[in-house]
Amino acid sequence: MKRRFSFVLAAVLVLIGAPAAAQDAYPTRPITMVVPFPPGGVADLTARPVAAAMEKVLKNPVGVVNKQGAAGAVGMQSVAVAKPDGYTLLLALSSISIIPEADRLFNRPPAFTVEQFAPIALISADPTILVVPADKPWKTAKDFIEDAKKRPGQISYSSSGIYGTLHMAMELLSQAAGIKLRHVPHAGAGPALTAILGGHVDALASGPAVVLPHIKAGKLRALAGWGDKRVAALPEVPTFKELGYPDAEFYIWAGVFAPKGTPEPVLAKLRAALREAVNDPEFKTSMEKLETPVTFKQGEEFQRFFDADAKRLAEGVRRVGRVEAK
Amino acid sequence: MLDVLQNLALGFSVALSPPVLFYAFVGCVIGTLVGVLPGVGPLAGISLLLPATFGMDATRAIVMLAGIYYGAMYGGSTTSILMRIPGEAASVMTCIDGYAMARRGRAGAALAIAAVGSYVAGTVSVVGLMVMAPPLARVALRFGPPEQLALLLLGLLVLAYMSSGSMLKALAMAALGLLLGTIGIDQMTGYMRYVYGVVELGDGLGVVPVAVGLFGVAEILATAGAPTPPAVIKPRLRELLPSRDEWRQSTWPIARGTVLGFLVGILPGSAHIIASFVSYAVEKRVSRRPQDFGHGAVAGVAGPESANNSATSGAFVPMLALGVPSGPIPAVMLAALMVHGVAPGPLLVHNQPALFWGFIASMYVGNVMLLILNLPLVGLFVNILRVPYPYLYPAVLVFSILGVYAVNGSVVDVWIMLIMGVLGYVLRKLDFETAPIVLGVVLAPLIELSLRQSLAMSDGRYAIFVEHRIAAALLAAGLGLVLLNLYTFARRGLDWRARMALAEKGDSP
Numbered sequence: 001m002k003r004r005f006s007f008v009l010a011a012v013l014v015l016i017g018a019p020a021a022a023q024d025a026y027p028t029r030p031i032t033m034v035v036p037f038p039p040g041g042v043a044d045l046t047a048r049p050v051a052a053a054m055e056k057v058l059k060n061p062v063g064v065v066n067k068q069g070a071a072g073a074v075g076m077q078s079v080a081v082a083k084p085d086g087y088t089l090l091l092a093l094s095s096i097s098i099i100p101e102a103d104r105l106f107n108r109p110p111a112f113t114v115e116q117f118a119p120i121a122l123i124s125a126d127p128t129i130l131v132v133p134a135d136k137p138w139k140t141a142k143d144f145i146e147d148a149k150k151r152p153g154q155i156s157y158s159s160s161g162i163y164g165t166l167h168m169a170m171e172l173l174s175q176a177a178g179i180k181l182r183h184v185p186h187a188g189a190g191p192a193l194t195a196i197l198g199g200h201v202d203a204l205a206s207g208p209a210v211v212l213p214h215i216k217a218g219k220l221r222a223l224a225g226w227g228d229k230r231v232a233a234l235p236e237v238p239t240f241k242e243l244g245y246p247d248a249e250f251y252i253w254a255g256v257f258a259p260k261g262t263p264e265p266v267l268a269k270l271r272a273a274l275r276e277a278v279n280d281p282e283f284k285t286s287m288e289k290l291e292t293p294v295t296f297k298q299g300e301e302f303q304r305f306f307d308a309d310a311k312r313l314a315e316g317v318r319r320v321g322r323v324e325a326k
Numbered sequence: 327m328l329d330v331l332q333n334l335a336l337g338f339s340v341a342l343s344p345p346v347l348f349y350a351f352v353g354c355v356i357g358t359l360v361g362v363l364p365g366v367g368p369l370a371g372i373s374l375l376l377p378a379t380f381g382m383d384a385t386r387a388i389v390m391l392a393g394i395y396y397g398a399m400y401g402g403s404t405t406s407i408l409m410r411i412p413g414e415a416a417s418v419m420t421c422i423d424g425y426a427m428a429r430r431g432r433a434g435a436a437l438a439i440a441a442v443g444s445y446v447a448g449t450v451s452v453v454g455l456m457v458m459a460p461p462l463a464r465v466a467l468r469f470g471p472p473e474q475l476a477l478l479l480l481g482l483l484v485l486a487y488m489s490s491g492s493m494l495k496a497l498a499m500a501a502l503g504l505l506l507g508t509i510g511i512d513q514m515t516g517y518m519r520y521v522y523g524v525v526e527l528g529d530g531l532g533v534v535p536v537a538v539g540l541f542g543v544a545e546i547l548a549t550a551g552a553p554t555p556p557a558v559i560k561p562r563l564r565e566l567l568p569s570r571d572e573w574r575q576s577t578w579p580i581a582r583g584t585v586l587g588f589l590v591g592i593l594p595g596s597a598h599i600i601a602s603f604v605s606y607a608v609e610k611r612v613s614r615r616p617q618d619f620g621h622g623a624v625a626g627v628a629g630p631e632s633a634n635n636s637a638t639s640g641a642f643v644p645m646l647a648l649g650v651p652s653g654p655i656p657a658v659m660l661a662a663l664m665v666h667g668v669a670p671g672p673l674l675v676h677n678q679p680a681l682f683w684g685f686i687a688s689m690y691v692g693n694v695m696l697l698i699l700n701l702p703l704v705g706l707f708v709n710i711l712r713v714p715y716p717y718l719y720p721a722v723l724v725f726s727i728l729g730v731y732a733v734n735g736s737v738v739d740v741w742i743m744l745i746m747g748v749l750g751y752v753l754r755k756l757d758f759e760t761a762p763i764v765l766g767v768v769l770a771p772l773i774e775l776s777l778r779q780s781l782a783m784s785d786g787r788y789a790i791f792v793e794h795r796i797a798a799a800l801l802a803a804g805l806g807l808v809l810l811n812l813y814t815f816a817r818r819g820l821d822w823r824a825r826m827a828l829a830e831k832g833d834s835p
Contacts, residue, residue: 040660065735066373069529070526102516105516184783187775190657212669213672214649289664289667290667323515
């Protein structure tokens with residue numbers, strides 16, 4: 001009885017508070033930012049300062065909720081089907097474009113598609129860099145690629161998982177340079193790093209922040225980066241673009257999305273809030289501590305970046321195809 | 327050595343400063359709580375509290391998070407002993423003999439031994455961490471996929487010693503556990519296995535819902551199904567402390583558990599869980615009275631509870647010495663450091679001596695705090711047993727559901743727990759033990775991944791297991807153990823398990 005009453009009450013409230021009025025007043029209640037990965041990961045560490053800065057701008061609570069599972073699919077799916085009212089946002093990484101493509105590859109009904117999201121803004125885009133153990137003979141990316149050509153399928157690399165971001169980066173390089181490497185997937189970026197430090201694999205594509213201390217300590221050597229510019233912390237390391245492999249372009253990026261169908265005025269407000277949020281000094285300090293430079297893009301620019309990236313990754317996944325286990 | 331002492335003095339000056347001391351205490355209290363609550367374990371506790379540490383300085387943050395980790399190992403034994411519900415996954419083995427002790431009126435003794443064992447293990451293993459971290463970490467790095475596989479296979483042999491009844495039944499349960507462990511995404515190819523469209527199953531069955539279901543929920547169902555409720559045990563004050571004999575019986579298990587847990591902890595994977603299983607098996611193997619295990623053997627509490635505690639220190643070895651995680655919990659703690667602009671890596675000890683030594687010193691302090699915190703709590707906790715079952719068990723069931731839900735915020739996990747509870751109940755009625763299922767679920771994904779990674783490394787050649795010397799040695803040791811057992815089996819015909827099973831059958835026609 002009580003439940004029915006509150007249901008009626010809710011329905012009446014929805015009808016009275018006509019949608020247009022609600023949009024003008026947006027936001028009137030706490031906003032949830034879903035992070036589809038566990039606490040402590042890149043997505044989580046980016047989302048928290050973003051949410052804190054947005055909270056200041058919007059003068060409205062923005063809470064981060066970790067909804068992890070199945071390499072991010074669980075949380076992404078939950079936002080894809082959430083009510084498009086601007087109160088549920090998603091902080092996603094590059095893998096948002098990979099998961100539906102991998103589902104397609106296996107003829108599974110996809111958990112979600114990229115079309116179910118409205119991109120709001122790109123927060124950061126870190127190029128991966130190619131590292132090898134310091135005791136390996138390759139001094140430059142050229143050495144590495146030439147040797148790989150001589151010994152196809154002999155040089156091994158670890159990754160954060162099959163079709164994961166670190167796998168796709170290597171795959172894009174392999175295709176651009178016409179080489180064949182041996183893939184040893186690991187359960188996450190941490191174990192992938194452990195594998196190369198232990199000398200169990202020969203190479204790794206990794207975000208710069210996690211390998212920097214090991215490069216400084218002389219355990220790993222950086223050969224080249226996947227970005228269109230050199231990484232600020234490693235100015236002497238060239239990009240694959242400079243070396244003549246423009247197709248080897250890859251970023252581990254983090255962006256904010258809303259479910260498709262979120263009203264345009266709400267999206268506009270969110271875009272404005274994020275633009276202000278990334279200039280917040282506290283936000284900047286947090287990102288500097290993580291050694292992750294802010295790369296802000298929104299509107300058309302982000303859409304173009306997102307589409308181009310999604311296309312590259314989708315092709316990458318298709319070219320890898322289904323992997324036959326040994 | 328003088329260096330170490332000087333550094334340690336620096337560490338204690340950090341660790342004993344009031345704010346750091348305060349956060350270590352907060353961590354220990356929260357850790358004890360997440361350990362006591364069924365389902366919620368250290369990973370969930372640390373993950374939930376990670377954002378709260380962003381505003382602190384790096385030392386305080388890491389000291390508090392570590393306090394949660396080892397504090398949970400203290401708290402985890404409580405519900406295992408009192409109610410046969412694992413407070414967290416590493417306390418599964420404690421359920422068996424700890425609960426049996428409680429049924430004999432020795433709950434207080436079991437809790438006290440668990441606390442003291444945890445304290446000894448925690449303190450001694452920090453010494454190991456302090457003195458040997460860099461060389462040990464280098465050894466740990468040499469454990470690649472082939473070495474890990476060999477070690478895990480050796481761990482599988484442990485299964486044979488886990489049952490107190492029929493070995494055949496125990497192995498059948500282990501096989502079931504290994505099969506359940508294959509659910510989820512195939513890590514090497516991306517295929518989904520036995521998922522049936524449930525996205526959440528992509529990660530496989532979580533150890534926590536499986537363990538809480540098979541032990542806790544099954545126990546509740548079994549009690550509810552009993553014709554008469556079990557008598558409420560009224561603990562008496564003088565029975566709270568372990569007897570001289572019980573102390574004597576736990577000395578060596580604590581010592582062995584400490585060393586073993588530390589070594590297992592260094593290696594990648596869910597170390598504290600595996601360490602407790604291995605310790606239980608070792609204690610049973612070396613015990614002069616293996617038939618007591620499962621019926622309230624003190625060693626079955628002392629060993630595993632010490633092992634899971636020193637495994638936490640072991641897990642910090644690769645993290646502090648090299649900046650690489652050995653499992654999900656150190657991974658979250660590394661993130662906590664990165665948020666504060668402290669780059670975890672081989673130079674951490676050198677660049678951040680105050681943080682590193684302060685952290686080490688805080689672990690000594692924290693373990694003392696936990697002992698002081700937990701021993702008086704023994705007197706309080708045993709009073710839970712006074713609560714009549716019709717009130718106690720529904721409350722426990724509610725806490726279990728909440729706890730399991732809280733870990734991932736996933737209703738699917740709650741269903742897994744409930745289904746496992748029913749399965750556990752049925753298996754108990756049929757006289758099957760369920761601990762091997764839990765071990766199977768833990769080991770299956772690790773074994774599969776390391777086997778297939780090894781083969782990916784070698785391009786499909788099995789020779790890799792011979793070429794890697796450590797792997798070959800471990801495999802040879804395993805083979806030796808099997809042959810030895812086969813030999814004794816052939817010589818004696820029936821081993822004590824089978825004889826006991828027969829005897830039990832005769833007793834209860």
